[in-house]
Amino acid sequence: MAELAAVIASTHHPFYHRASTATGADRPPFADEWVAKIERFRETLTAAEPDVLVMVGSDHFHQLWLDNMPQFLVGKAPFFDANFYNEEREFGLPRMTLRGQEDLAAHLLRDGLDRDFDLAFSNELRIDHSITCPIITLRPQADLPIVPVYTNIFAPPLPRPRRFVQLGRALREMVESWDSDQRVAIIGTGHLSLELGGPRQFGEHGPDPEFDRKAVEWIASGDIEGCLAEVTLDSLHSPGNATHGFMDFMLMMGVAGEGRKADHVDTLDLFHTMEAYFTWYPQGDPR
Amino acid sequence: MSRYLLDKFLYTVDRDPELVERYRADPAGTVEWWEAEMAGRLLNCTGDERTTWLSFTEDERRALREHDHVTLFQMGAHPFLTLTLFIAMFERDHGPLEYQRAYGKAMAHIPMPYPDITT
Numbered sequence: 198m199a200e201l202a203a204v205i206a207s208t209h210h211p212f213y214h215r216a217s218t219a220t221g222a223d224r225p226p227f228a229d230e231w232v233a234k235i236e237r238f239r240e241t242l243t244a245a246e247p248d249v250l251v252m253v254g255s256d257h258f259h260q261l262w263l264d265n266m267p268q269f270l271v272g273k274a275p276f277f278d279a280n281f282y283n284e285e286r287e288f289g290l291p292r293m294t295l296r297g298q299e300d301l302a303a304h305l306l307r308d309g310l311d312r313d314f315d316l317a318f319s320n321e322l323r324i325d326h327s328i329t330c331p332i333i334t335l336r337p338q339a340d341l342p343i344v345p346v347y348t349n350i351f352a353p354p355l356p357r358p359r360r361f362v363q364l365g366r367a368l369r370e371m372v373e374s375w376d377s378d379q380r381v382a383i384i385g386t387g388h389l390s391l392e393l394g395g396p397r398q399f400g401e402h403g404p405d406p407e408f409d410r411k412a413v414e415w416i417a418s419g420d421i422e423g424c425l426a427e428v429t430l431d432s433l434h435s436p437g438n439a440t441h442g443f444m445d446f447m448l449m450m451g452v453a454g455e456g457r458k459a460d461h462v463d464t465l466d467l468f469h470t471m472e473a474y475f476t477w478y479p480q481g482d483p484r
Numbered sequence: 485m486s487r488y489l490l491d492k493f494l495y496t497v498d499r500d501p502e503l504v505e506r507y508r509a510d511p512a513g514t515v516e517w518w519e520a521e522m523a524g525r526l527l528n529c530t531g532d533e534r535t536t537w538l539s540f541t542e543d544e545r546r547a548l549r550e551h552d553h554v555t556l557f558q559m560g561a562h563p564f565l566t567l568t569l570f571i572a573m574f575e576r577d578h579g580p581l582e583y584q585r586a587y588g589k590a591m592a593h594i595p596m597p598y599p600d601i602t603t
Contacts, residue, residue, distance in 0.1 A: 257564065258495055258562070258564065258565060259499075262495065262527060263488060263491060263492070263495075263603050264526065264527060264528065265528065281499070282499065282501060283498055283499060283568060283572065286501075286572055287568065287571060287572065351564070352562070352603070353601060353602040353603075354602060392588075393563055393564050393567055394553075394557065394562075394563025394564055394565075394566050394567035394587075395557070395563055395588065395591060395594075395598060396588050396589075396591040396592045396594055397588065398567070398584060398587070398588040399581055399584040399585050399588060400588075434596070434597055434598065435596065438563060438598055439563075439564065468581075
């Protein structure tokens with residue numbers, strides 16, 4: 198059976214690419230510290246020696262739209278083109294093409310349906326920065342095949358937080374039941390507190406540093422039940438109007454497992470939002 | 485009121501570089517043209533399969549014509565769509581992050597909970 202080589206949860210900050218490549222007067226003062234943290238984070242994936250990446254993210258109204266909106270969707274295709282015109286325009290993100298791993302995608306769809314997750318699928322999916330940002334930060338050579346898994350954290354009505362955790366738990370079992378000798382890393386990205394298009398956006402810190410502190414503690418310690426006891430669809434409005442992206446972190450806590458402490462934890466307090474990076478090694482730390 | 489149609493306007497304009505410029509330069513003309521030609525276009529179907537029943541209220545037309553992001557927020561337009569499109573149109577006229585911060589400050593009087601964005 199396939200081996201789960203690493204579980205990684207991260208924020209996906211679309212400005213990292215521009216900040217990390219800027220030079221001279223254009224380079225923001227926090228860029229060097231940010232790059233150093235990302236390089237340490239990248240080493241945690243490299244050390245796991247993965248063959249394939251399951252990438253959990255959320256389309257930001259790029260290909261998926263309100264006339265036909267899936268809650269959870271698996272991309273099954275030989276290739277995935279990536280990034281959209283408005284991401285080039287606003288963030289300077291490059292166009293990319295990533296290989297797909299169709300055997301694993303087919304297995305996740307079949308096994309997921311049989312586990313009562315009515316997963317949608319796409320055979321022609323253009324992926325956005327929720328998946329390309331962690332490729333840029335964690336695997337910039339973009340040489341490994343991927344299986345994208347999209348969640349709806351964006352267009353209500355949304356699935357509840359517990360469903361994200363359940364899908365994470367199932368996703369791990371599904372990967373571990375894949376009849377393959379490949380080493381799989383599951384990488385998911387979301388947000389801590391975040392406000393987009395509302396009064397609290399683009400402040401000196403994230404909109405709710407206290408929520409961020411608690412969220413990092415829940416994730417780092419694997420406190421799924423403590424997190425579920427406090428986090429609801431309604432409660433997530435109060436740290437910031439885009440904080441429902443935290444449910445992708447909850448999905449990744451489900452992948453990592455109850456009470457499972459992260460083997461790598463790092464944060465960076467930036468304007469507008471806090472960055473947070475976590476890695477778990479289910480088979481033991483290879484470093 | 486149709487939050488869905490407001491979102492559809494913001495979505496279809498934001499993803500088209502020519503429409504972004506047209507909406508910046510001629511908001512009234514773009515909104516009138518869009519409602520007549522684009523509002524009923526079912527995005528994943530051929531042009532003949534038009535939706536027959538979608539239209540804006542006069543208040544929605546006015547908010548779009550006036551580039552009034554505060555009213556759009558209060559109407560429950562999806563804030564990510566509004567922000568992304570308005571940054572594309574107006575960030576160029578300001579210093580770094582100046583536009584984004586002014587955009588938020590203009591909404592400082594809006595209390596929690598924010599308007600529902602469910603469609």
